[in-house]
Amino acid sequence: xxxxxxxxxxxxxxxxxxxxxxxxxxxxxxxxxxxxxxxxxxxxxxxxxxxxxxxxxxxxxxxxxxxxxxxxxxxxxxxxxxxxxxxxxxxxxxxxxxxxxxxxxxxxxxxxxxxxxxxxxxxxxxxxxxxxxxxxxxxxxxxxxxxxxxxxxxxxxxxxxxxxxxxxxxxxxxxxxxxxxxxxxxxxxxxxxxxxxxxxxxxxxxxxxxxxxxxxxxxxxxxxxxxxxxxxxxxxxxxxxxxxxxxxxxxxxxxxxxxxxxxxxxxxxxxxxxxxxxxxxxxxxxxxxxxxxxxxxxxxxxxxxxxxxxxxxxxxxxxxxxxxxxxxxxxxxxxxxxxxxxxxxxxxxxxxxxxxxxxxxxxxxxxxxxxxxxxxxxxxxxxxxxxxxxxxxxxxxxxxxxxxxxxxxxxxxxxxxxxxxxxxxxxxxxxxxxxxxxxxxxxxxxxxxxxxxxxxxxxxxxxxxxxxxxxxxxxxxxxxxxxxxxxxxxxxxxxxxxxxxxxxxxxxxxxxxxxxxxxxxxxxxxxxxxxxxxxxxxxxxxxxxxxxxxxxxxxxxxxxxxxxxxxxx
Amino acid sequence: xxxxxxxxxxxxxxxxxxxxxxxxxxxxxxxxxxxxxxxxxxxxxxxxxxxxxxxxxxxxxxxxxxxxxxxxxxxxxxxxxxxxxxxxxxxxxxxxxxxxxxxxxxxxxxxxxxxxxxxxxxxxxxxxxxxxxxxxxxxxxxxxxxxxxxxxxxxxxxxxxxxxxxxxxxxxxxxxxxxxxxxxxxxxxxxxxxxxx
Numbered sequence: 001x002x003x004x005x006x007x008x009x010x011x012x013x014x015x016x017x018x019x020x021x022x023x024x025x026x027x028x029x030x031x032x033x034x035x036x037x038x039x040x041x042x043x044x045x046x047x048x049x050x051x052x053x054x055x056x057x058x059x060x061x062x063x064x065x066x067x068x069x070x071x072x073x074x075x076x077x078x079x080x081x082x083x084x085x086x087x088x089x090x091x092x093x094x095x096x097x098x099x100x101x102x103x104x105x106x107x108x109x110x111x112x113x114x115x116x117x118x119x120x121x122x123x124x125x126x127x128x129x130x131x132x133x134x135x136x137x138x139x140x141x142x143x144x145x146x147x148x149x150x151x152x153x154x155x156x157x158x159x160x161x162x163x164x165x166x167x168x169x170x171x172x173x174x175x176x177x178x179x180x181x182x183x184x185x186x187x188x189x190x191x192x193x194x195x196x197x198x199x200x201x202x203x204x205x206x207x208x209x210x211x212x213x214x215x216x217x218x219x220x221x222x223x224x225x226x227x228x229x230x231x232x233x234x235x236x237x238x239x240x241x242x243x244x245x246x247x248x249x250x251x252x253x254x255x256x257x258x259x260x261x262x263x264x265x266x267x268x269x270x271x272x273x274x275x276x277x278x279x280x281x282x283x284x285x286x287x288x289x290x291x292x293x294x295x296x297x298x299x300x301x302x303x304x305x306x307x308x309x310x311x312x313x314x315x316x317x318x319x320x321x322x323x324x325x326x327x328x329x330x331x332x333x334x335x336x337x338x339x340x341x342x343x344x345x346x347x348x349x350x351x352x353x354x355x356x357x358x359x360x361x362x363x364x365x366x367x368x369x370x371x372x373x374x375x376x377x378x379x380x381x382x383x384x385x386x387x388x389x390x391x392x393x394x395x396x397x398x399x400x401x402x403x404x405x406x407x408x409x410x411x412x413x414x415x416x417x418x419x420x421x422x423x424x425x426x427x428x429x430x431x432x433x434x435x436x437x438x439x440x441x442x443x444x445x446x447x448x449x450x451x452x453x454x455x456x457x458x459x460x461x462x463x464x465x466x467x468x469x470x471x472x473x474x475x476x477x478x479x480x481x482x483x484x485x486x487x488x489x490x491x492x493x494x495x496x497x498x499x500x501x502x503x504x505x506x507x508x509x510x511x512x513x514x515x516x517x518x519x520x521x522x523x524x525x526x527x528x529x530x531x532x533x534x535x536x537x538x539x540x541x542x543x544x545x546x547x548x549x550x551x552x553x554x555x556x557x558x559x560x561x562x563x564x565x566x567x568x569x
Numbered sequence: 570x571x572x573x574x575x576x577x578x579x580x581x582x583x584x585x586x587x588x589x590x591x592x593x594x595x596x597x598x599x600x601x602x603x604x605x606x607x608x609x610x611x612x613x614x615x616x617x618x619x620x621x622x623x624x625x626x627x628x629x630x631x632x633x634x635x636x637x638x639x640x641x642x643x644x645x646x647x648x649x650x651x652x653x654x655x656x657x658x659x660x661x662x663x664x665x666x667x668x669x670x671x672x673x674x675x676x677x678x679x680x681x682x683x684x685x686x687x688x689x690x691x692x693x694x695x696x697x698x699x700x701x702x703x704x705x706x707x708x709x710x711x712x713x714x715x716x717x718x719x720x721x722x723x724x725x726x727x728x729x730x731x732x733x734x735x736x737x738x739x740x741x742x743x744x745x746x747x748x749x750x751x752x753x754x755x756x757x758x759x760x761x762x763x764x765x766x
Contacts, residue, residue, distance in 0.1 A: 003752060003755060003756050003759065004724065004752070006701050006702070006705060006759075007705055007720070007724040007755070008724050008725075008727075009701075009702055010701065010702035010703075010705040010706055011617070011621060011705075011706075011709075011721065011724045011725040012617075012725075013613035013614050013616075013617040013725060014613060014616070014617050014620070015612060015613040015616060016612065016613075016616040016620075016626075016629065016630050016633060020612060020616060020630050020633055020634060021605060021608045021609065021612055021637075023630075023634055024608060024634050024637040024638055024641075025601065025604075025605060028601070028604070028637075028638055028641040508601055543600075543601060543602070546602060547601070547602055547605075550602060
């Protein structure tokens with residue numbers, strides 16, 4: 001057998017097992033979809049060959065036109081990102097405590113030194129003929145307007161050489177860097193006026209041939225972002241402007257003028273803080289695309305310039321929403337700038353939100369643990385901070401993970417604490433946001449640190465802590481993460497969680513998890529089987545009924561056809 | 570060993586669709602059972618790449634999870650089964666590359682686990698050498714991230730160089746160069762170890 005055969009044999013796909021799928025189901029079922037500016041991961045990776053699909057609808061058009069006269073919503077959906085960002089009861093009501101030391105410099109004093117991106121290298125974009133599938137007159141006109149606006153916008157992009165083709169295929173053989181196809185049609189659903197989209201069709205490879213064509217359709221998904229700030233969805237021209245901006249940010253080579261626009265938005269203290277945090281995240285993304293953060297000599301992380309860093313510091317000092325402040329410190333985890341140390345220490349010590357303090361602590365310990373000021377602050381926090389979790393995490397930064405893991409287990413077992421207090425460290429441990437932006441992650445190591453006593457303690461404390469917002473939010477995830485722990489007490493946790501669930505998505509997640517437990521477990525604990533049977537017949541949600549029945553069927557243990565008792569009690 | 574695999578050469582071959590478009594359509598419409606079926610089909614592919622890339626089961630699980638959550642949010646943009654497979658491969662490899670770059674940038678807070686023996690399935694195909702498989706997977710972790718990605722896509726996913734080039738945003742020549750050099754190095758290592766043993 002030759003090496004290539006050995007490689008194919010060695011690299012045969014293997015499965016992670018059912019827990020992975022169950023965890024994904026928990027996340028997609030139970031977690032809200034990210035809302036730009038609130039839940040967006042600051043370090044989102046821009047995938048090569050980003051596809052943009054935008055659809056617009058008449059209903060949204062009316063809504064947005066009306067909405068333009070209405071103040072923007074400030075309160076938003078729960079953030080799906082780090083646990084520390086879980087919305088608090090005080091969202092929007094707790095101004096940042098002014099730092100005792102190291103107050104950020106006023107923006108006016110920051111030297112306006114713009115660390116320009118390299119001059120944009122000329123690049124070519126071929127635009128294929130418009131595919132207008134609209135059959136009604138209004139939609140046809142809207143799609144054509146979108147196309148015209150896109151062409152005009154593309155012509156204005158610095159460095160972009162536009163190559164248009166016609167249906168006969170002129171210029172089809174010209175080598176290009178990008179190929180775009182605009183398309184559109186009738187509204188995808190009743191009440192929606194039209195839909196439009198853009199495909200990024202190809203990336204020129206140095207080998208010569210065009211490859212990687214992607215044919216992407218739209219099924220009428222709402223505009224991106226789909227939240228209260230969706231003015232870009234209002235009309236074809238505004239949609240085009242929004243799409244063009246996304247192309248410039250995420251696909252085309254970064255150009256200095258875009259960086260300047262974003263930086264100006266970040267530095268403008270009159271701007272909505274959500275616009276500013278978006279600008280910061282976009283700057284970070286641009287930086288990530290422009291600089292080789294892993295290149296030799298780039299070990300200091302991102303290279304956001306001084307103005308951007310100070311803009312971020314100002315945003316953290318002025319934003320009333322703790323989620324925004326948290327996101328600032330979270331984004332700054334990619335940046336190494338000593339000017340951040342003082343405001344990070346101030347946020348660790350004095351921010352009114354514990355979530356913000358924890359984000360600041362994480363950034364401080366990840367990037368500056370060797371700095372004398374940071375170390376002193378961490379030592380003080382570990383010694384005297386009033387918040388137990390802050391003390392424990394500061395200690396972790398100083399002493400390492402072993403102490404922290406021991407704390408997670410011991411605090412869970414500590415009967416002198418409140419139920420929420422006992423769960424606090426475990427939840428942080430399980431779903432702690434990491435430097436790569438991870439959150440809500442299944443942490444299989446957690447299953448290793450929970451000994452039998454800790455599992456027993458968890459089974460005991462979970463029902464008491466379930467009214468705590470963080471526990472409630474993460475309950476389904478927790479159940480799924482524990483589903484394969486071979487301990488009888490886990491059955492209690494799962495059943496308690498299932499009993500507490502009212503959200504169909506959370507129920508589905510647990511149903512999937514239960515279905516993935518092996519048959520032996522079902523045999524050993526008939527309560528699982530009973531629970532699935534009841535759900536398959538009695539649950540008000542058809543998807544839950546169907547999934548429970550499928551899981552039972554898959555196990556070959558369905559006791560009675562779901563239809564037989566559908567009419568239940 | 571699959572004869573088709575054994576005779577495969579580095580020729581152009583279209584990326585094959587693996588998912589029924591009907592299931593994809595239902596998943597797009599919010600049918601979680603259909604989405605679960607998609608995951609059932611593609612999870613080994615995604616998880617295996619992440620596992621072989623990172624060498625750590627916990628990281629691989631986490632990466633795979635993130636990929637599927639991202640997929641769920643992006644279903645509206647997926648055209649068909651072919652696109653779905655390409656999207657998954659592209660997303661998981663880029664996330665793996667980003668993860669490794671992050672790790673190189675700053676030390677991890679969590680101790681790095683070693684790849685446990687039970688992370689990989691026992692190789693059961695006749696004519697294969699389980700020890701060789703283990704050795705190759707360990708050697709794979711010593712390749713540069715980009716070369717590792719190329720080798721994984723080539724020998725786990727059977728992608729041809731042009732498809733690998735598309736997924737990884739490399740030129741075809743770069744892909745071929747990575748493949749050639751990686752295979753030479755792996756051959757040297759295996760031969761050397763054989764001699765030494």
